[in-house]
Amino acid sequence: MISMTPLLFVILLAVVESAVIPTDDTDNRILGGDDVHIAEFPTMAYMFVAANDGLVQSGHRCAATIISERWVLTAGHCVEGVLPENVILKVGNHYKNHGLFHQASRIIIHEEFILEKESDNVVDVQNDIALVEVEEALPLNALTVKAAILASQNEDIPPGISVTAVGWGRIGEYTTTDYLKKASMLTMSIWLCKYYYGPQTSIDTRNVCAIDPQEGRHTCAGDSGGPLFDGNVVVGVTSIGRDPCIRVRRPTVFTNVAYFRDWITQRTGI
Structure with missing residues (x-):
């Protein structure tokens, strides 16, 4: 102790x-x-998660880390209950609304992810990690898009x-x-x-x-x-x-x- x-x-x-x-x-x-x-942190990806009805007018925003030409790393609570077709990633630019757009194709949330809430307040979260795969390979380069x-x-x-x-x-x-x-x-x-x-x-x-x-x-x-x-x-x-x-x-x-x-x-x- x-x-x-x-x-x-x-x-x-x-x-x-x-x-x-x-x-x-x-x-x-x-x-x-x-x-x-972005040249200082070229591994950054901006992630927009649309509402499940697919309307881009609503949704929430998170960040992610590029870890290969196909995968980014993010938090489990960012993509809990989300369909891949409702996730768009933007890479290669320090402005969040600029850069290269990439559609997600698969989401893997940790199998033991737990999010406990009372009303809208978070009480506890465990194993808050997830992986998102993109449909087309990210254009890795030496300056703006890196793993x-x-x-x-x-x-x-x-x-x-x-x-x-x-x-x-x-x-x-x-x-x-x-x-x-x-x-x-x-x-x-x-x-x-x-x-x-x-x-x-x-x-x-x-x-x-x-x-x-x-x-x-x-x-x-x-x-x-x-x-x-x-x-x-x-x-x-x-x-x-x-x-x-x-x-x-x-x-x-x-x-x-x-x-x-x-x-x-x-x-x-x-």
Whole structure:
């Protein structure tokens, strides 16, 4: 069991209270991030998920990571209950409405994915990871469309290292952006992260937690499914939280890619 002195607890509390959690349901955003050209993160894909009736006027938006010419990696909650024909991916451009359009042909959500909700509030989420295959091969190149390097199976992601979240999500409570953004954060220990979400949540080694104690930058609506980078290696997938990320200060929680690396290989051969 981990114990700590009262002074240490107060210090850790102060650090965590300056962090911010992702938002409530199917979307998550980069708040306070910096504009970034697609050449810096050419593994990024913008994903539009239409309503099941196929009407493009309605739906939700997520991000994804290119992992091969046929596959992208995203969050399970982004594509739960969704038909492949209702998913469009855009790659090769830092503007979310520009670039090359690709139709999804297959969706694989982790077999043990669980999303628990009370009314519209998320109570818990587990194994929040999914794969989307595209109908036509993505045009991989050296500049704007590249396959990501994924963390190795069971690779350790220690607390206190600098990581970067990337996405097209909201930059304010009522403000959206069309331009790709990034935000730097520091990883946090799982046990401390879980403390702030409560014992009813399933935050464990399947997750990576991160905070930005100085600037308060974090993911929010529209960033779900997007990558968390350690250097040029993808170590996380933006998952979800229970509260509006503008107003509630807690760690951001990501799905741990290293934990699910073998699962990705088994499903895609990558």
